[in-house]
């Protein structure tokens with residue numbers, strides 16, 4: 001199947017000489033949610049801005065549903081909706097007028113039924129006649145999403161959709177994004193919240209210093225890079241790792257009371273069951289046991305740290 005969005009060898013060097021993106025290749029499938037993770041200044045907004053035609057790439061090409069974003073600007077741009085980081089709305093306009101006007105900007109004929117459906121889906125219907133400035137921060141964000149959806153795009157970019165938003169509203173936004181996906185919209189979001197990516201994304205891209213370190217299915221990423229740990233709290237402090245367990249890579253805490261076995265989730269054969277059998281066969285007394293699985297956050301931090309070297 002043709003990807004809905006295809007980024008090929010895209011680089012960006014700003015006029016200052018700063019190289020913000022380096023040879024990015026990325027293909028996005030129709031109907032998926034892709035989360036782009038990366039520290040501040042990694043190049044996420046630059047990438048989104050190139051796809052949306054706000055920033056010009058220094059090299060490379062981008063197509064949206066097969067249409068080149070430079071050669072076929074109007075058509076490709078009309079297939080994209082962008083919810084930028086900053087709120088950009090006219091404070092004195094009403095919700096209805098703002099959203100309807102946005103649709104017109106893309107050359108689309110007025111369609112009050114679509115605007116009504118969008119406002120209802122975003123719980124903005126009862127605010128349609130309110131001026132934007134009278135809305136809460138969360139409502140303003142919803143208006144930004146409604147604007148981005150006003151021309152019925154196939155791809156929606158959400159640049160940090162929940163930055164500075166309270167926990168409850170964040171959960172509402174996540175629900176909303178899932179509902180949008182269910183209607184067939186492809187969603188690309190950038191975020192600093194690992195939890196958000198873990199919760200929402202089908203695939204995760206990690207970008208740092210202008211380079212795309214990886215793009216991977218979320219569960220696969222967690223399976224491949226995730227580690228599990230089991231820690232035994234020993235009955236009696238040990239001076240060294242017990243001889244019977246030398247085949248395992250174990251860490252003994254400095255006070256000799258905790259023995260930790262770290263294993264990657266792929267090698268299940270040497271996983272916890274096998275290990276515990278050896279512990280019991282060797283008759284090593286322990287009084288407690290803790291297990292821990294690395295989170296996406298651990299994985300992300302180690303990737304980004306690795307990228308710094």
Ligand SMILES: Nc1ncnc2c1ncn2[C@@H]1O[C@H](COP(=O)(O)OP(=O)(O)OP(=O)(O)O)[C@@H](O)[C@H]1O
Nearest residue numbers: 014016018020038039040041042043044045046047
């Ligand atoms: N117009 C510009 N001229 C020069 N440098 C720029 C310009 N716009 C962005 N940059 C630089 O490019 C780099 C990438 O910025 P970008 O906004 O794409 O990062 P980001 O990953 O979106 O970061 P954040 O998470 O902080 O939003 C940064 O170092 C930034 O200072």
